[in-house]
Amino acid sequence: MEKLKIKSIFLREEVETIHIRHLYYQIDWSDRLVGILGARGTGKTTLLLQRLKLNFPDDDAALYISLDDIYFASNSLIALVENFRLRGGKILFMDEVHKYNGWAREIKNIYDTYKDIYIVFTGSSVIDIYQQEADLSRRTVFYELTGLSFREYLRFADVYAAETIGLSDILDHHTQIALKLSKAFKPILHFEAYLDHGYYPFFKENLRTYFLRIEQVIRLIVETELRFVDGFDINNSNKVMQLLAILAENVPFKPNISKLSDKIGISRQTVTQYLHYLEKARLINLLNAAGASISTLQKPEKVYLENPNLHRAIASGEANQGSRRESFLLNQLRNAKHEVSLPATGDFLVDRRITIEVGGKAKGRKQIEGVENAFIAADDLEVGVENKIPLWLFGFLY
Structure with a gap:
């Protein structure tokens, strides 16, 4: 988990916050489970890291993780959340959730079990949430990140x-x-x-x-x-x-x-x-x-x-x-x-x-x-x- 923390800190410090998408201000970040879907290349990862940098600049209570990280080849998401929570963690920014097998079921279990954990996740626009085996659709507030408008x-x-x-x-x-x-x-x-x-x-x-x-x-x-x-x-x-x-x-x-x-x-x-x-x-x-x-x-x-x-x-x-x-x-x-x-x-x-x-x-x-x-x-x-x-x-x- 220490390596994930180091990656999170590095990415947080590297991201720029001069240009922020319109969607950033439309999201109600106080919801316990927020899903941001969108096509590859539209800036979903940047949006998560900007939120992390602007609101949790030196806070161990927030962590960014990408679920296609090699860490998850031998570790489960639920085990990470339990470890993170024991160390004072409260907010998880999860990127590329669709790359993790059984992601919907595990996020549902985390949401139902740990009422003090907040999750913001991103996924591909091709995901059909209603086809997932876990009923995540009624627990999650979804947003879509499109490409840039002319404005x-x-x-x-x-x-x-x-x-x-x-x-x-x-x-x-x-x-x-x-x-x-x-x-x-x-x-x-x-x-x-x-x-x-x-x-x-x-x-x-x-x-x-x-x-x-x-x-x-x-x-x-x-x-x-x-x-x-x-x-x-x-x-x-x-x-x-x-x-x-x-x-x-x-x-x-x-x-x-x-x-x-x-x-x-x-x-x-x-x-x-x-x-x-x-x-x-x-x-x-x-x-x-x-x-x-x-x-x-x-x-x-x-x-x-x-x-x-x-x-x-x-x-x-x-x-x-x-x-x-x-x-x-x-x-x-x-x-x-x-x-x-x-x-x-x-x-x-x-x-x-x-x-x-x-x-x-x-x-x-x-x-x-x-x-x-x-x-x-x-x-x-x-x-x-x-x-x-x-x-x-x-x-x-x-």
Whole structure:
């Protein structure tokens, strides 16, 4: 256990606390069991270490551990907690819980047995808590850590610090808001940089290796994280990578499951399942018609890459600007917890009442003519009027 303490102290001292994610302030840290789920690369470990450093800088009552540490090859989590508690320990920050066999059952037992122990844990977004053998879902308060919004990117890049802006405010007052913000920074310039390399917080570390890091993240998700999905065959990892590469060349598009099945050599049902697995892993977004039921056996209407940075990282050719625009808007809306589906007219139906068409600054209103509550999200536009809104402004939703 002493080695774990030394690692915890070292990591605590090394982490920077200048840039802190918006989610940090939304978490109620007073709950006894907090779960933070998210895709690899979004900064879950940093969030835990920042909490440790800011609130327990010299306190033996708090400890950070990663459950893929070699320590747990010969030691149980429960035994560690008992030892930690006897020495005055109160708060455990557990990283990568899905890497530990039986993690849900042991955390449940710790929670039920030791009322004076507080746990904050992180896990992969592919984990289905409700499938775990222990009923952890009703004991845990869950949060999801997504990639950076455009607003957060501006703050992390030391360009501009702003508060979030609600969707209704953007729709109703976008001209005044855009005028104010565009006086503080050049939105088009920085928005283009964000679409290229601003979604993952590690852009701060080294831009030259940013896309190499994304490729590594993708491979780790497919080869390591997806094995925690019930029903996923790890032997098909290469086929999933092949599927992802095909999607990257064509998104957004309406998938032909039969053609995809023939191309990568797996059954149509398996292709459909793997599309849903890739969505759980936050590598793609699937869009269905409003009111349609969603299951792993249902073919999606359209497929998008989960965020615009993936276009350059995965696609072999030049990233399509139209694809990046739509990928961005769908990503920001869903990360801000808005319901998005496929409308009869337009690109996105938001919260079942707002239609949004995406395009360049010259985009006309023809496609949404006669549609109620319809707006255009226009790229390369600094300030909009009436129902034509700058696309970049939707990056302030979270």
